[in-house]
């Protein structure tokens with residue numbers, strides 16, 4: 196089944212002379228396990244699109260179907276979006292992903308705590324995910340003491356904590372060098388393939404999207420998609 200299907204999505208900020216059409220008639224659909232890149236110049240609407248599909252920002256028009264449920268159709272349809280965000284969507288941002296005064300482990304425990312998963316079950320999940328992201332040896336470190344690449348790997352572990360259907364990553368490699376950036380993207384690839392999670396990753400760097408299933412290009416809020424098979 197499709198993890199996410201959006202149709203005719205538009206987002207307008209402001210009105211009158213201050214109106215900005217950040218997204219215009221954007222449609223795309225992503226299946227479980229799909230790894231999709233979103234590219235486009237600065238100001239083309241990439242972050243706005245991620246914020247709309249993550250149910251953080253209310254679109255102006257269109258339809259958002261998440262995991263088979265119509266969540267938005269020219270207005271919220273009444274689903275508990277707060278709960279959906281916590282249970283079914285994982286986020287990774289460019290920087291400042293982690294809470295600096297909580298250890299790597301505690302950062303991975305936090306989203307579990309928010310949905311009522313505590314104690315040994317949560318501890319084991321955190322341990323398993325930090326291992327999966329190859330940062331287990333940093334479990335007791337505070338994030339500011341980790342390298343940028345390690346921080347992003349902890350952020351992926353945290354995003355995975357509640358077994359989301361969809362992971363959204365907004366320029367997760369922008370502050371990393373090419374080698375570290377590639378490692379983060381490879382781990383996102385592994386996440387999509389092995390967990391049947393849909394992943395949308397924004398990047399400016401074409402070297403980062405090797406092996407992705409599709410690439411969407413945004414320009415002035417409009418989408419063009421292309422395959423990424425050679």
Ligand SMILES: Nc1ncnc2c1ncn2[C@@H]1O[C@H](COP(=O)(O)OP(=O)(O)O)[C@@H](O)[C@H]1O
Nearest residue numbers: 208209215217236237238239240241242243244
């Ligand atoms: N909260 C906001 N209020 C007004 N305009 C905004 C807001 N957020 C984004 N925009 C505008 O929407 C357009 C797309 O922005 P954004 O989605 O951040 O682009 P990108 O992530 O591709 O750089 C830009 O013109 C930006 O200035």
Ligand SMILES: [Mg+2]
Nearest residue numbers: 241242243365
């Ligand atoms: Mg952006």
